Amino acid sequence: MRRLFGSVRAKATLGATVVVAIALVAAGTAVLLSLRSNLIVQAGTQAERTAREVAADLAGGTPYDELSLDDDQPVQVVDGSGLLVAVSEHLERISGTGVDTVRPVSPAAAGRDDHGGEDRGDDDSPEPGEIGDEVEYSEGSATIDGDGADYRFAAVEVSVEDKGDLTVYAGSPLSAEQSAVGTALTVMLIGFPLLLAVVSGVTWLVTRRALRPVEGIRTEMAAITASEDLARRVPVPATHDEVARLARTTNETLAALEASVERQRRFVADASHELRSPIASLRTQLEVGAAHPGLLDVAGAVEDTVRLQRLAADLLLLARLDAGEGPGDARFDLGALVREEAAGRTGVTADAEAVEVTGSRGQLARLLANLLDNAGRHARARVSVTLRREGSWAVLGVADDGAGVPVEERERIFERFVRLDDARSRDDGGAGLGLAIARDVALRHGGTLTVREAPGGGALFELGLPVGRSARGAGVG
Structure with a gap:
């Protein structure tokens, strides 16, 4: 039961039924009140008509005992002193007129001057012979x-020459009003539940089909x-409503999740493969050294250890970036950082102007070092670094005089563990993570990192960073 009423x-269905029920009750109440009011007005009109007919007879001089009083309707004629002087036959009881008596006074008493005839000082009384x-x-x-x-x-006043001011009370039955209102109420009491049942059923079926x-x-x-x-996808209904949009969005989310999981799997597999080689090499050298101390290649062991340390550091940084590590809000001179990283590197020249940026100095130092390492591995003789300001952007360029990067490979080289065919050797220390880390750091700082052909041949890597504003406001998560 709880599950049933907890469903949309x-x-x-309950909401629609309640709303319709409230609307029906309000409309039914308004109809009943309007019907009753109209019928009461009609009964009042009929009573007034009867009262004026009797008043007209009195104004014309008709004696009390010769008045034409309808036996089916209660009629009373009351003089100025409140005495009943004429009444319809067979009237046994009456209330609501102010005169409860149903037996008129004698004609002699009704005709006395002190019961009528005199001006009572009522300015609203009609003139003799007139009907109010x-x-x-x-x-x-x-x-x-x-x-x-x-x-x-209905009470109508009339002034008679020899009788004074008289009041004629005439009644019209309310049985038609009561019958009509009762019939309408009965129809509503029967019809409303049926209508609510239909509304509930239709709403239940429509929502079932919609959901x-x-x-x-x-x-x-x-x-x-x-x-x-x-790899599975949810069904998309052949409609253009919110449910279809929900299904498409869900499939897009599943596709993105599948791609993310696949990248994670590839990353784990590639990381395991990259770690296996230096670990196996180091283990072999140590085992040989343990068995034959004179054959221990200390330099090779140190080189493998350093390569393993670099790879572990790269993997750790990528994990932190994937976990959403922010770039920070430190402001520093990017030109000074460029000159520091270029100093001491063989064949590297730097032309960097002072440009302040906001972010992580350590992450940008790693980015610059990775670009310089990549350029050093592919350069024939020289590597040049430039830094300039273009409007609100700092533009850093790292160019080498090597063979360059083919156009079709210029995006792929930024993927993790990707190395071109002529750079597959691990002896140079590359694991295919440097450029991937560099682009991730650039994006985290709200910037861009691209590669194109250098003016003098070779590859030119260009880094664009926003100047003077926090990378957190750049919309990169």
């Missing part, structure tokens, strides 16, 4: 010939998680 489909324009309405009940009912009463692709995506994602097969 159940929540959507104002009508007062009230609701009450009456019993006629044993049948009791609710009525809408079916989501369930397919969830099922496939569960299968991918269980099988750990990142």
Whole structure:
């Protein structure tokens, strides 16, 4: 049960049903009130019509006992003193008119001058022979010939020459209003639940169909998680809605995750392969030295140890970069760093102006050292380093006079453990990580690292770094 009402489909169905129920109750209440109001107005109009007809007869001089009073409707004629002077036949009980009596006074008493005839000082009273324009309405009940009912009463004033001011009360039954309202209420009580059931059913089916692709995506994602097969993809529905976009985004995420895992696997495999060679070489030399001390190649062992140390340091730096290590916010002179790294290197010349950048001095020193090492391995005689400022960028160039880099290989050389065919030997200490580290460091600092042909032949590596702003604001994570 908890799982059922915790689903999106159940929540959507419940929400739609509640909203429709509130709307139906509000609309039904408004309809009932409007219907009742209209019917009450109609009953009041009918009562007023009857009262004015009786008032017209009185204004015309018709005696009380000759008034044409409808036996089916309660009618009362009250004089200025509040005495009942005329009433419809068979009226047994009445309330709501202010005069509860149903038996009129005698004609002699009703005709006395002190009961009417005199001006009571009411400025709103009609002139003799006139019927008042104002009508007062009230609701009450009456019993006629044993049948009791609710009525809408209308009170009309009339002034008669020899009778004074009279008030005519006439009632119109509210049974039609009560019957219509009751019928409408019954229809609503029966129809509303049926309509709500239809709304709930339709919403349940529509949401089920709309969420079916989501369930397919969830099922496939569960299968991918269980099988750990990142090559699988979730189904994309043939629609253009949010669910289809979710499926496409999920597949893009799976593709990126698959590529990342594959790169990680290749990295681990290549790292294991690169580490195996110097370790095996070092072990062999040490075993030979242990058996034959005179044959121990100390220089070779030291060289393998240094190469192993460099490789371990490169792998550690790559791991830190992959883990999101930031470049820092230190400001320093990149030109001074260039001159320091170029000093003492054979065949390397430096022409660097003072340019301040923000970032990690240690990471940029490693970047520059890797570029110089790469250029030194491929140069025939010389390597030149330049640093200049171009607008808001510091541009560092490292050029050699070697064979250069083929156009089709200029992006591949920045991949990890990638070395061109003519640089496969490990004797020079290269493991194919230097340029990969250099580009990663450049990107971490919000910069770029590219390679092209040098003006005098060979390869020219160009590093672009933003000047005077934090690399954290460059959008590189």
